[in-house]
Amino acid sequence: MRRAALSLGAAIVAFAAILAIFAPLLMPHDPFAQDLTHRYTPPFWLPGGSSAHWLGTDGLGRDYLSRLILGARISMLIGVSTVILSGIIGTTLGVLGGYFGGRTDAVVMFIISCRLAIPVILVALTTVFMVGSGLWVVVLTIGLLLWERFAIVARAATRQVSGLDYIAAAWAAGCSRTRVILGEILPNIAHHLLVIATIDMAIAILLEAALSFLGLGVPPPLPSWGLMISEGKDYMFFKPWVIEIPGIALLILVLGINLLGDGLRDRLGARTEQ
């Protein structure tokens, strides 16, 4: 069962990654080409649907499948970049605090507490509102806000690891501080951080969707899934598939990432406890 969950999660994430990487090759139509004579063509399983547009078209007659595929690219891009950014910030702070302890740790804990006191959505909205929306503005905003989980876990794991004898042995071997941190501590806390990365990636993707839904995320005409939901919300009672399709895509991707994270935690945890 657990293995199945891990495999399913990995398959979903891998599929989304393939869509993201090969988006230009996989899109059947130009996702930006408007065709106002074919607005709101329903998807193929509904009456009026056709194989010309498998998932129908949006309010400007753009091919929905193509936009969904390009949307996967944007979601993954935002998920991965924000996690890299927040991972670097959080891990650096956490490892420094956990390793040096004392005053350094107190400063790190203070910074983490400050960050925890910040309401993420509010600050993200304000920032994007003031700076103006854009893909990299969204990445920077989310990345600079979502590092606290990394910091907390990295700090706790570092504290735990740095008391072990192999760290003392590395010191006795004459290792420099950098070498001890990079060679002994980081590899031994990496599996915790990997799990955090999946959690934060899912959160970042949802946060981007929320920002885009509010019109403050990725600017049109880029097809973010959140933006697609937003653009379709006026028609949701008449043509529910307009928001169902990107909504389900979002659900599946976030579910897949979470399954992957849970599975990794179980597998990696079991391996280190041997």
Next chain:
Amino acid sequence: MVGGMNHVIEAIGLSQVFRQRQGLFASARQVMAVDDLSFRVAEGSALGIVGESGCGKSTLARMLLGLLPASAGTLRIGGADLRGMDRRARARLIQPVFQDPMSSLNPRRRIGATIALPLRVQGTGRAECRRAVARMLEEVGLAPEIAARFPNQLSGGQRQRVAIARALIVNPRILICDEPTSALDVSVQAQILNLLMDLRARFKLTLVFISHNLAVVEHIADEVAVMYLGRFVEHSANAEIFAAPRHPYTRALLASVLTPEPGLGLPEMPLGEGSPDPTNIPPGCRFHPRCPLATELCRNQAPPRGAVECHFAASGAGA
């Protein structure tokens, strides 16, 4: 170098005080882990340090390794002050073997890389390191293919052999063994001890061997120091200490050793209840609350410094 003998370890007035704070507003208490300790270890000899948990023996090991700077006093290793010694130079002089081989090997590193680490730090190239690892594996009695494995694929005894190989790869002059056999199965303990004795002769090592197992220390050490609350209460030659212990604490320790004869029952421990508390070292002789010989003198006045720190050592009273 004082005297005729070449002393590779010289400790003068070595102390280690930890400040321990329990709770945010509690005042810090001082933990006297090592208290004004002076001793020397001759090149090529083996010093055994025995004592119960919390007597400061592991703290002393960490100080000798340079992992813990002394609060006071000087420590000279190989004739040079440990304080301010280059970390690579220190690593070439002195290396550790720790108690628990589960936690002394990095679980994410292959055995070959673990053994090679001290050599890599010295700046030795990869090819040379590989050759040295192969040689060391042979020295400690392990198969060469072990180098590609991870620690969790090895048994406790194999891991301790790996730890020894790692310590000896830089050809150090001193090996600090902090309870190297107490985490191992009894059947494996003897093998590891014999290996250590064997390697000690071949590598001309000076050994500091910390243990709470008197039989092990008797087996391996030339000199034995009995540690109690941060001080050596008795420090003499192996034969002397086991044949004629002079400090009451040493006598109690020796009396506490279990014998294999079932008819004798559990040994009697004339030490009373409770274990010593390094945050609250008794005035006078530090052993007096547990000493069967304690008198008014012991309660008020610390015994003279020397090989045996007991007011009655010279007279042999109560022996």
